[in-house]
Amino acid sequence: MDSFTSFFDSSRTRWSYDALKNFHQISPVVQNHLKQVYFTLCCAVVASAVGAYLHVLWNIGGLLTALASIGSYVWLMSTPPFEEQKRVTLLMVSALFQGAYIGPLIDLAIQVEPSLIFTAFVGTSLAFACFSAAALVAKRREYLYLGGMLSSGLSLLMWLHFASSIFGGSIALFKFELYFGLLVFVGYVIVDTQEIIERAHFGDLDYVKHAMTLFTDLAAIFVRILVIMLKNSVEKNEKKNKRRE
Incomplete structure (x- = not known):
């Protein structure tokens, strides 16, 4: 917990316009590499959105698309780096299948409140941009030590999910997995960057x-x-219905 506190404390002193322009620790070659990475990431997000849209149209999301996404990822990782075009295609295919896999969640959000999808996307983009930028302007290797803590947190989430699937889970445990998982993956944005x-x-x-x-x-x-956001929206609607009754 102290590590996350120190991250936010140090960010307060670092966030300024001059700091955001300070990439002197990153060489031009690495900067060009990062441009390629983020452009490819944007293309993968678009492919994922297409996959989610295909699920809404034809209800294709499910276990098969999850396995297809994993299979495409494994194929990508086993393909030599010099086969660049093939690997980019596999990335887009994996992203498309992953988008189809989360399509049922998108479909549910459309039924509850369509604006939640846009709001969630904007919130995700802002969180990703802020924490990725924090990693870019920070000193080299400054936050790599968080990797061990995050791996432990991810392992804890996996064991909790496994235990809840066998013995049954409570609402409190579900909330913990949800919010703690969000914290873990936001941390991974910093470490991975x-x-x-x-x-x-x-x-x-x-x-x-x-x-x-x-x-x-x-x-x-x-x-x-x-x-x-879905959970909060459903709870809010339930409270409104109770008041009307």
């Missing part, structure tokens, strides 16, 4: 793999924000 920069400094310019890493973080944040 700095790790990408560090790898690029040492010659790892695999922008497809790096874009896939950030896309995974972005999708996890979006799902949790949308679920939180």
Whole structure:
């Protein structure tokens, strides 16, 4: 907890217009690499949106699309870096299937309140942009130490989810998984961004793999924000209905 507190405290002193222009620690080669990574990430987000839209039209989302997304990801990671076009295609296919997989959640949001989707996307984009920018303007390797803590937090979430699926879970446990998971993946945006920069400094310019890493973080944040907003909207509607009765 002290580590997260120190992050926010240090961010207060670092956030300024001059700090946002301060990329002197990032070489031009790495800067160009980051441009490729973020452009590819934007394309993956568009592919994911197409996948969600296809589910709304034809109800294709489910276990099969989840397996297809994982299969495409594994195929991508096993493809040599010099087959660039093939790897980009596999990334877009994986993103499309992942979008279809979360399509049922999108469909539910449309039925409850369509504006939640746009609000959740804007909130996700702002959170991702702010924490990614914090990693970019920070000193090199400053937040890489958080990786161990985040891995432990992710393991805890997996065990809690496994236990709740077997023994049953409570509302309190569900809320904890939701909000703690959001905190973990927001933290991963910082760590993964700095790790990408560090790898690029040492010659790892695999922008497809790096874009896939950030896309995974972005999708996890979006799902949790949308679920939180859906839950709050449903509870708000229930309270209104009770008052009317």
